[in-house]
Amino acid sequence: MQAFDIFSFHGGIHPPENKAQSLQLPLGRPGLPNELILPLGQHIGQSSRPLVKAGDKVLKGQTLAINNGFLSSFLHAPTSGTITAIEERLIAHPSGLSDLCVILQPDGLEEWQALEPLVDWQTKNRTDVLAYLSEMGIVGMGGAGFPTQVKLQGANKSPLTHFIINAAECEPYITADDMLIREKTLELILGIEVLQHLVNASQVVIGIEDNKPTAIKLLNDLLDERNSTIKVAVVPTKYPSGGEKQLIQLLTGKEVPSGQHPADIGILCQNVGTCVAVHDAVYLGKPLISRFTTLTGDALNAPQNVEVLLGTPVSHLLAYAESQDNRLHRLVMGGPMMGFTLDSPQVPVVKTSNCILAATKEELPPPAPEQACIRCGMCEQACPVSLLPQQLLWFSKSQEHEKAEHHNLFDCIECGACSYVCPSSIPLVQYYRHSKSSIREARESAVKADLAKQRFEARKARQDAEAAEKEAKRLARQKPAPTKDASKVAPKAAASAAPATNDEAKKLKVDLAIAKTKLKKLEKQLLSAQENEHVEEINNLQLQVTDQANQVKDLEAQMAKVAPAAPVAKPTPAAQDSASDELKKAKVDLALVGVKLKKAQKQLDETPDDADLKQKVADLQAQQQAAQAKLDQAGAATQVAAKSAPKPAANDELKKAKVDLALAGVKLKKAQKQLAEAPEDAELKQKVADLEALQKAAQTKLDQAQASDNVTAKPASGEAAANGDELKKLKIDAAIAKAAVKKVEKALKKAEELQAPELDTLRQQFKDAQQRASELEHALANPNAQPKTTVASKPTQNSVGTADEDKKRKVDLAIAKAGIKKAEKNLALLKEQGKSEADIQASEWPQKLLDAQQKLAQLETATPAAETASAKKTSTAAQAQPAAPTNADDDKKRKIDLAIAKAGIKKAEKNLALLKEQGKSDEAIQASEWPQKLLEAQQKLAQLESTEAPQSNPAKAKPSTIEASTSEPANDDAPQASLAEQIKQQKIAVALAKAQANKLAKKLGVEPDNAEQVQIEIAQLKDKQAQAEHLLEQLMKQQESQ
Amino acid sequence: MTTVLLAIGILVLLALVFGGILGYANVRFHVEGDPIVDQIDALLPQTQCGQCGHPGCRPYAEAISNGEAINHCPPGGQATIQALADLLDVEAIPLDGDHGTESAKRVAVIREDECIGCTKCIQACPVDAILGAAKQMHTVISDECTGCDLCVEPCPVDCIDMVEVGVNTKTWSWDKPQGVTSTSLNIIATDRQTEAAH
Helix, strand or coil, X not given: CCXXXXXXXXXXXXXXXXXXHHHXXXXXXXXCCCCEXXXXXXXXXXXXXXXXXXXXXXXXXXXXXECCCCCCCCEECCCCEEEEEEEEEECXXXXXXXXXXXXXXXXXXXXXXXXXXXXXXXXXXXXXXXXXXXXXXXXXXCCCCCEHHHHHHHHCCCCCCEEEEEECCCCCCCCHHHHHHHHCHHHHHHHHHHHHHHHCCCEEEEEEECCCHHXXXXXXHHHHHHCCCCEEEEECCCECCCCHHHHHHHHHCXXXXXXXXXXXXXXXXXXXXXXXXXXXXXXXXXXXXXXXXXXXXXXXXXXXXXXXXCCCEHHHHHHHCCEXXXXXXXXXXXXXXXXXXXXXXXXXXXXXXXXXXXXXXXXXCCXXXXXXXXXXXXXXXXXXXXXXXXXXXXXXXXXXXXXXXXXXXXXXXCCCHHHHHCCCCCCHHHHHHHHHHHHHHHHHHHHHHHHHHHHHHHHHHHHHHHHHHHHHHHHHHHCHHHHHHHHHHHHHHHCCCHHHHHHHHHHHHHHHHHHHHHHHHHHHHHHHHHHHCCHHHHHHHHHHHHHHHHHHHHHHHHHHHHHHHCCCCCCCCHHHHHHHHHHHHHHHHHHHHXXXXXXXXXXXXXXXXXXXXXXXXXXXXXHHHHHHHHHHHHHHHHHHHHHHCCHXXXXXXXXXXXXXXXXXXXXXXHHHHHHHHCCCCHHXXXXXXXXXXXXXXXXXXXXXXXXXXXXXXXXXXCCHHHHHHHHHHHHHHHHHHHHHHHHHHHHHHHHHHHCCCCHHHHHHHHHHHHHHHHHHHHHHHHHHHHHHHHHHHCHHHHHHHHHHHHHHHHHHHHHHHHHHHHHHHHHHHHHHCCCCXXXXXXXXXXXXXXXXXXXXXXXXXXXXXXXXXXXXXXXXXXXXCCCHHHHHHHHHHHHHHHHHHHHHHHHHHHHHHHHHHCCCCHHHHHHCXXXXXXXXXXXXXXXXXXXXHHHHHHHHCCHHHHHHCCHHHHHHHHHHHHHHHHHHHHHHHHHHHHHHHHHHHHHHHHCHHHHHHHHHHHHHHHHHHXXXXXHHHHHHHHHHHC | CHHHHHHHHHHHHHHHHHHHHHHHHHHXXXXXXXXXXXXXXXXXXXXXXXXXXCCCHHHHHHHHHCCCCCCCCCCCHHHHHHHHHHHHCCCCCCCCHHHCCCCCCEEEEECCCCCCCCCHHHHXXXXXXXXXXXXXXXXXXXXXXXXXXXXXXXXXXXXXXXEECCCCCCCCCCCCCCCCCCHHHHHCCCHHHHXXXX
């Protein structure tokens, strides 16, 4: 036997050994317990995956659970029996928590499954042997339970210098390894040889403390006998020399660097228990199903070492070792230094349980209360890892985890030496454990947060991409649309198909109308800007106006292109356009100069002596004259162009004349106003007179234009379409005339108030205007009759005429509605302004509202009649022309009506809600028009919906069937439709009654004062509801029977 | 006079030199973006729950860098507030109760036989932790679930529960010792103590 160099490690303590008690008796073999509890997680890493289920019969050594991933292990049946359950049981863990366990009820037969030892382990592939060890469920039995095959694999990274077998067993009380060496010396050596074969280390050393002389002697004798190269290194007794890193340091003098494993410096460490388990597996084919455990402590009458089946409950072992329950104070699994207290004796022995310590109160007194640290430094002296326990304590206490990590907290082996020596009884290790788990938790949550962030960002990126794709698709859809239209139009135009060109023409017309309105608006703005003398704005607006005018021109040109194909061709000469453009420009110039002039004049008024200003005014006047001349010229050109052009040109001229007139009127008004303010101003008077003259001239011009228009229009009046146009024109004229009358009236009033001198002229004007308005109205009445006569004679134009009429009616309807809206708005405004009811009644608005409503009602009654008439006409016309477009139009119309009705309902509801919010009483709400309106709208909606159902059907059907007869399908559907309508109405009535009842009930809750009244109302409503429901039922039955 | 001029000249020269160095450093070591936002974002728990009133953790990080209070993150709790306070060198304030209270970590669990497969929760999940398809049963990948709560509200059949993640033997951690308590001060018997006992 040769001596082995022994080194030393820093610190360490010498607690009382207490090892003798458990060595008095020979190795015991407790009998089978009633049940074995086999936790699925007896090792470090993932819990095993059970292969059996409750009720399975298993043989001794049969695999119960297999590894679940790399860092996991197998589990075998320690004896034969029945699996009664796989359930949560308390396990041997410091937390005292439960975990999933396989419960095995032994049958007492101890029936082994067929054992297949790995006899050819020396010739077998290394990987196969490791896999075999894994399947045998072998894990490190020293304390951590690290799966052995993983450790051996890790040891293969670099050539090993030392293979150390840990037999130190430094913790007090524990003698399991000592007993194991004594009992199974040969098995141990054979196991070591198997492992040495696998790892091929240059030196194999058994490290053993000098307090186990018997074991040392047995080992030496056997090794000498076998001429083995395995050395036995006896180390002095010192806690914790059994720690892996401490033993390595003792035997090799090398320190395992912080954060590394022994394998990184070419050293492998294995516990003696593991070596014996490896022997059993390889030589006997027995999986790891039992282990040596020390039963000790003063509470036991027969402390001893036992070979115990895994899963045996601690209580069974305590009974075997004759525990005195009255003396048992604390039950510890593991040693007194590193073990943990068991809350219950029901927990099972697992692969890593080397000791059960049943201590009395005297043996392991409760820890003394923690005192303040006195900075004695004894912990630092005791620490086997050369840490600074005091520093770590501060950092742990103040949760400064980062600093604690900087002080190598994770190198702490939790041996408890520092706590042991601490005079203030500070549970230092517990602080460190807490800090460690906090840091681990933080790291885990950081990893999780990172993952969550990644996933969140990935999701966001995906969503953005989807949105972008959608947008791109939408754009792609939008782009080809016009080209498609164009391509559609082109061939059709080539084929000179009238409907297509009609469509195109319609579209263009609409565009043109829009462009024109814009232009008009801009011109208006320009005018107002000129009046208000904003020079920059004027320039800006002027630009816009020219742009818009160009656009209009383009559209008109396009229109002209399309128009020849259209049935009603309207030649629009370009010359006139340019002429009118020029005219416009000239006018704008003139207006600008006028504005400037005015400004200058004003300044001049303020400072009459300023020669410069005078000069300027003169210049401007000259400019104005020039502009006027230009304007006249342009006007003449336009007139020439207009004359050469047929009717539309005349129309344009008319418009122009009207605009001139309006302009003149405005100017006149302004001048009059000024005059009213300063009646003595001769200049102003002169100006007013001038302007009046101008207005008159414009008026005559307008008259002329109208006359010429009439002349040009008359020849065309034979055509119905022209009739409609004229009608429109006349109406517009009438409206203008009326407006003029109103204006003059106003002016007259003002003049009367101010007692202005030109009262007479204004009166005259008023009379003129009135006369004109009446004339126009008269004229309007006449042509109204004309279409009717033409309608009768020409059936093909009939539909056009009726369509026009239809449109007219609709426009009227819309106007009436707008009127109602306005009246309502005004009423609401009045109410808001806090006017009393009487005031409101006295104002004209209620009357107006009533009028408008009546008109609307009239129109609405007229509309269906007209619609039916037009429908009839179209159906007769359908014999000559395809009816599909009209039908489609009808459909559209209906839909629009439907939408309007729905919107009406919504509005009514909104208003009701608003009224309620404003705190109006129920009566007031009932008295207001809204509930009534809501009801009406709902009824209308019902009507519309019922009419739509049957009518949309034929529209959807093939045109050919419609050609055959439009009315037939409608007739077939008619009774059903009416029934459906009725049902719908009843349903609505029921729903309405319900809703109202609900509302009232709610009200009841809010206003208990009116309770009785409200309740009566509710009862009434419920009656109503019941009635409606009854009717509904009847109707439904009727429908079913049909 | 010359000394004064000399001093001024040297100072001007130095100013120019250092100005040049600073200018160069500004260009050479220019940092794109706002590094403080990244640092704040790293401290936030990334549950993406929106309880702070921002659509995700990063927007809140940006808001904090723009001066918003640091106590609007209930999932992060006091620990996050402390970390933010340390980072931004401001005072650690208690969690703002308006945004919720700190609660134990929870994960969403779908009661699968009640799920109608509407996919609404899938659309709501900020970290794509819910698996499923239209009219197919959905389930939560509990490892990926941040416990943000956002899937609970849209569920039309209320089949999502927020279940507290209990500790198991793998996630269990040691308690912190009580420390020096008042009772431990009385370990040495004094005259006063005996007087009090009488």
